[in-house]
Amino acid sequence: MNTTISTLGSHCSLQVLKGAKDEGFNTLLICEKKRYKLYKRFSFIDKLLLVDTYHDILSQEFQNQLNELNCILIPHGTLISYLKPDQIESLKVPIFGNKYILRWEADRHLKQKMMINAKLNTPKSIENKFDIDRLCIAKLHGAAGGKGYFLAHDKNSFEQASSKLINEHIISNESELYLQEYVMGVPAFIHYFFSPLSNDVELMGADRRYESDIDGIGRVPSRHQNNVNLEPTYNVIGNIPIVLRESLLTDVYEMGDNFVEASKSLISPGIIGPFCLEGVYTSDGKFVTFEFSARIVAGTNLYVNGSQYSNLFFNEEMSMGKRIATEIKNALGSAKLGKILS
């Protein structure tokens, strides 16, 4: 095959390129120089293209290089956190999936519109700090991996925590924060794949995140917590697998189907390939979705050998990375590449 699968070196790049290699593609990693030592260890990466920063991919010269190698670029969280939606849309390299939907992930208002259209239960948005009348979570915009998030229960606690972020130059203004009702329950991230070729929504796995230091706070007895004024943060360190109660799967599929339909009506041709619904299961087993990702999420790194769910559909170990590669291979084989690229 003379098609090359390429991605940025971070997030889930190992899984994506391993899957691509297993499916017979050439593989190329766009790699920051500081990460070269890590990525040169993996023999399934055919070519490493070194850059000073991922912004370098915006140059036409760099994109020409990718096009000469017949590259398809797989977007993931790092692409979204480095480049603005306009910049991603301006790329002249074929991107797997619908690159225009990535704007809907990055923009809180579009995101909310998509979730409402998909009939998902969502937490209440709190418009400003004077309206904080319950436990809330304050979030930074964009794919920050939970960094800088904090909890607030009233205006004062919000101001205290946000001025800390301002002092640390993480934000320059309170208005950069997005406030949402805090939903009590257990978090779950549900990984799906939508194939425009077969028209199927596939459940590929689920995970929860392991976050510092909200997941460490329970290791400190409450008398110490009260005395040292701990402010939990939500910086993602890793992921933990989840198998859902089977009786929850009816809703899981319905949510996935509804999301696909909503995406088709709002940003044609809709979602293509991986996406993730991210939320909290409350005590009555209802899922409240606080976010979605319109591309592969890093939680899928858990399932390089397939998951409990992907093993039900496929007679081989199917990671999300490999699933992307098989979709591209099937599209190439049936001359339908136009259906899965943008």
Ligand code: AMP
């Ligand atoms: P995010 O980066 O928005 O996916 O969220 C990072 C973490 O914040 C999640 O793993 C959850 O633990 C937590 N979180 C985000 N939004 C909410 C919410 N509305 N209610 C409860 N927890 C939340």
